[in-house]
Amino acid sequence: MYHLKDLQLAIRIADLHSVSAAARELGMTPASASAALQRLEHKLNCQLFARSTRNMQLTEEGQAFIDTGRQALSLLQGASDALADKRGELRGELRIALPSDLGRNRVRAWLDELTAQAPELTLRLYFGDQLDDLIEQNVHLALRYGELQDSSLMRRQLARMHRVAVASPEYLDRHGRPSHPQQLSQHKILLLNRGNTPWHKWRFADKRQPLEVELTGSKSCNDGAVVKEWALAGEGIAYKSWFDVAQEVTEGRLELLLTDYLAEPIPLQLTYLQTEYPSHKVRTCIEFLKQKCLAFDSQYPLPKP
């Protein structure tokens, strides 16, 4: 009879296709993880993984085992959580994936507030603007813009927020202020990469008619926070959520552009796995962030033309 930790490890190895990566995540050495996996395979008398030095792939048998192992572990996790829940305790680890800019500059502080109230809660934040697989990421919650289509996920909408074009006053003084989205092509454009390719279609609306402009960037990167920093440094025009730039605009460090051509607002959603009823700590975090978003809305109303 094997150790539950070994099962958890095997599941993560299957998710990440890597012993080392799983070991790092679970805070153990690769050697120890390798030994644990072999232990498990030996006890099951079955080779779960087909190994090449560079890649771990589940065997057919391994697939079946890991699948139901995942179910069982989820049940057990739920049972443990339920115990803590009943006592109304907020303890344990909370793993959250966040968009880089929103995460660093706004949500991080909110979550710090939450953990100040609940000191037994351990926070693990994963910043990034790539829409990675929630299972692979192994987080409880992922905060993401836009509609998610993965049906295995539950979602809770926190807000709907406009995307806006912004640039620094210095840049605009030098290069002029575009008065229509079509004029953007004559500007330096700062793009966010999603996946491998820049996200180069910006959405606006002209008298309620959708208007999409396709742009080539003078700079692009995969981190939304860096895009904003470029904009602040006068490197060009960025297309950001109002969430991300409200404060800078209020302070006058960034300037709103093309507010007559705002497209429909984009939802900001919190997604989580459907496999388990969210535990007390997760539910609390969801509600907390929902409150904070509401407060944000009234503190920073988007200046309408």
Add this chain to the structure above:
Amino acid sequence: MYHLKDLQLAIRIADLHSVSAAARELGMTPASASAALQRLEHKLNCQLFARSTRNMQLTEEGQAFIDTGRQALSLLQGASDALADKRGELRGELRIALPSDLGRNRVRAWLDELTAQAPELTLRLYFGDQLDDLIEQNVHLALRYGELQDSSLMRRQLARMHRVAVASPEYLDRHGRPSHPQQLSQHKILLLNRGNTPWHKWRFADKRQPLEVELTGSKSCNDGAVVKEWALAGEGIAYKSWFDVAQEVTEGRLELLLTDYLAEPIPLQLTYLQTEYPSHKVRTCIEFLKQKCLAFDSQYPLPKP
């Protein structure tokens, strides 16, 4: 994160209301089991059991935890079994509860045949004529006479077999042969105890009409094998399944009585828990016993009048 063995132990402690009993069953010392339980409770940060020195009772929280723990463990067991199944291997432990007489004198030999063919299979037999709780007994299969009413159990009928009254020729020579069930009350009667009270109503039939006679025993015990030994020793008349006495009757050591008044045959059933799809080893055992019962039927046909 706790050890799976600790969960299994906790489940058995909950079933048996005893650390020691669970420890004995799982082949560990009470001290080690106690330590393991405390380890688990500590890791869950929750008292699973309300303890008195003499009795372990699940707390409300413990109940919830053990319930889903049981599910999870069953899933995991199933996953492990499935691995062995796929390879068509017959290995692991097989725990079977058997009626005392049938078990000792017939099925044991059959099962020895099975394990001779499958040497990796470990047999654990539990003899007894008390219809104990299958969950509490923790067996894969229980062989029982009669209709079971517990709906959480699956059943497979192995045979239908008549109950017959038997006694040794010596006894009958001395006390005479009853020619009608009603005359049994003038005889020495050997009864089987089920639960605390003797099972003193014997069923016959007179021209297809059920005929039940209520008897007082001159001897009774809770073990069917002992009842047969009494009958062989000429202590009186016993009421047994034809399975149990076919060989002795064929050899002339017991004599069939009242064969004109046989009641409906009673089913012999193999019951197992519904929680898991039976594993390969369990299915194999079921089929094997079914075959053996069929072979028995043709080897020892009940002599009809």
Add this chain to the structure above:
DNA sequence: AATCATTTTCAAAAATTTTTTGACATGTAC
């Protein structure tokens, strides 16, 4: 009421298991 046979638990020692350490062979990326 007192004894008895069990039961749970404890603490220290012993045994077992797991992790670390340092190394090596192998495959991938540049």
Add this chain to the structure above:
DNA sequence: GTACATGTCAAAAAATTTTTGAAAATGATT
């Protein structure tokens, strides 16, 4: 081709679990 990361190995070190022997507690029995 070189540099780097990966999976595994063997021995040592560390951590965990089990045993051992004994003590305290409790329900049953006398």
